[in-house]
Amino acid sequence: xxxxxxxxxxxxxxxxxxxxxxxxxxxxxxxxxxxxxxxxxxxxxxxxxxxxxxxxxxxxxxxxxxxxxxxxxxxxxxxxxxxxxxxxxxxxxxxxxxxxxxxxxxxxxxxxxxxxxxxxxxxxxxxxxxxxxxxxxxxxxxxxxxxxxxxxxxxxxxxxxxxxxxxxxxxxxxxxxxxxxxxxxxxxxxxxxxxxxxxxxxxxxxxxxxxxxxxxxxxxxxxxxxxxxxxxxxxxxxxxxxxxxxxxxxxxxxxxxxxxxxxxxxxxxxxxxxxxxxxxxxxxxxxxxxxxxxxx
Numbered sequence: 001x002x003x004x005x006x007x008x009x010x011x012x013x014x015x016x017x018x019x020x021x022x023x024x025x026x027x028x029x030x031x032x033x034x035x036x037x038x039x040x041x042x043x044x045x046x047x048x049x050x051x052x053x054x055x056x057x058x059x060x061x062x063x064x065x066x067x068x069x070x071x072x073x074x075x076x077x078x079x080x081x082x083x084x085x086x087x088x089x090x091x092x093x094x095x096x097x098x099x100x101x102x103x104x105x106x107x108x109x110x111x112x113x114x115x116x117x118x119x120x121x122x123x124x125x126x127x128x129x130x131x132x133x134x135x136x137x138x139x140x141x142x143x144x145x146x147x148x149x150x151x152x153x154x155x156x157x158x159x160x161x162x163x164x165x166x167x168x169x170x171x172x173x174x175x176x177x178x179x180x181x182x183x184x185x186x187x188x189x190x191x192x193x194x195x196x197x198x199x200x201x202x203x204x205x206x207x208x209x210x211x212x213x214x215x216x217x218x219x220x221x222x223x224x225x226x227x228x229x230x231x232x233x234x235x236x237x238x239x240x241x242x243x244x245x246x247x248x249x250x251x252x253x254x255x256x257x258x259x260x261x262x263x264x265x266x267x268x269x270x271x272x273x274x275x276x277x278x279x280x281x282x283x284x285x286x287x288x289x290x291x292x293x294x295x296x
Contacts, residue, residue, distance in 0.1 A: 001028040002064055003148055003179045004049060009058035011044055017203050018044040021058070024198045024208040026181055031174045033194035033211075034183040035290065041203040042183035043079070046152050049181075050077050076141035077150045082133050086126040090117055090136050093125055097140045107143050115139035115169060131162025135169055142173075149173060151182040155189055167193055187290055199293055206293050214293075222262055224252045225278035226269075235272055239265075251278065 004026040011019040019041045026032045034042045047053035049060065051072060062071040084093040094108045112118045115135040120128070128136065134154060141149055154170070155163045170180055170193050184190050190197055191211065198208035207214060226232040233252055236245055243255045256265070262281055269276055 002026065002061070003028050003030075004060065004062060004181065005064070006045075006049075006060045007058055009045065009048060009055050009060060011041075011048065011053065011055050011203075019048075019055070020203045022200070022203075022205045023058075024205060026179065027196065028179055029174075029177060030196045031170065031180045031182070031194045033190035033197045034181070034200060035185070035187065035190050035197050036183075036200035037185050039202070040185075040200040042185075042200060043152055045200075046077075046079060046150055046181075046183055050075070050079065050150060052079065073144070074146050075148045075150055076143070076146040078137050078141045078154065079150070079152045082137035082140075084125045084133070084136065087124060089122045089124055090128070090139075091121040093136065094140060094143070098143050101143055103143045107145070110145075111139040111142040114142060114172070116165075129162060130158050131165040134158060134162065134166050138166070138169060147177075148179045148181065151180065153184055154182055155184070155186060163189065199290060201294050221282045222254045222256075222265060223278060223280040223282055224254055224265070224269075224276055225250060226274050226276050228274075232269070232274055232276075235269070235274055239268065253282075 002025045006023050006025070009019050009022045010017070022041070022045060034045065036042055044053060048055050049067075051067070060067060063074065065071060085096070090112065091108060094111065095105055098105055098108060109118070112121050115138060117132065117136060117139065120132065125133065125136070138149070138151070138154070141151075155166050158166065167189065170182070173180055174193075182194070194211055196209065197211050197214055199206045199214070224232065224236070229247070229250065229252065233245065233247060236242060236252065236254060239256070241256045243257045245252060245254045262279055266276060266279055
């Protein structure tokens with residue numbers, strides 16, 4: 001089942017084209033990251049999906065059907081900075097949010113527990129850390145137990161502790177079966193919590209798919225070392241499948257063409273009189289893949 005399916009979504013603000021024919025699908029049960037620098041169109045896209053904005057052209061479906069009001073009731077959203085009453089407690093703020101959304105107060109205890117805020121439910125919002133404020137905002141989005149959460153830059157502006165708190169909450173929601181759609185410009189966060197990603201730049205979709213496939217666009221990089229590092233480098237430079245080789249911190253970072261595997265490299269070195277004392281496979285990071293994709 002596809003939770004969200006976009007078909008050639010286009011949106012302009014005057015001469016500025018915020019979105020240019022964006023199409024991709026969000027699988028059910030995934031943590032889907034929409035990745036791109038500021039100005040890439042992420043927030044505009046989420047605004048269209050949540051009916052805050054209208055697309056100039058294109059269409060999309062929710063839950064394999066029409067994106068009507070009933071479908072949107074199945075979604076919880078956090079598109080802006082948390083906006084709560086500073087002098088009220090977490091519980092009272094959620095009580096107001098539940099009333100606005102037409103939800104009952106009987107769900108407040110559940111979402112506070114999920115967000116890890118039960119012990120602080122009667123503390124005033126102004127006493128919360130930034131991470132706690134963001135977790136309360138996600139708790140508010142969870143009122144009514146929606147199957148899908150849409151989060152715009154959920155860790156933006158948080159310190160490392162706050163980022164870790166929100167990251168762990170997203171992972172917790174994912175393991176409970178929720179589908180999470182999150183926009184972010186933070187490569188590291190997307191790689192740590194998302195299993196699918198769409199990479200955007202200046203309103204255009206550059207690539208989408210499972211994170212593992214996006215990262216593995218190129219061959220693995222092998223870390224190699226031997227007692228005679230210089231001799232190893234000279235010998236490897238003659239390997240028929242060599243793609244690149246670089247030296248850093250006493251290690252050689254080597255990539256090969258045509259899917260050459262570590263076992264083959266090890267055997268080739270041994271047959272050429274070189275015994276490796278270090279051989280580690282390193283997958284290319286999402287950051288490296290992102291810069292390669294955007295550069296291309």
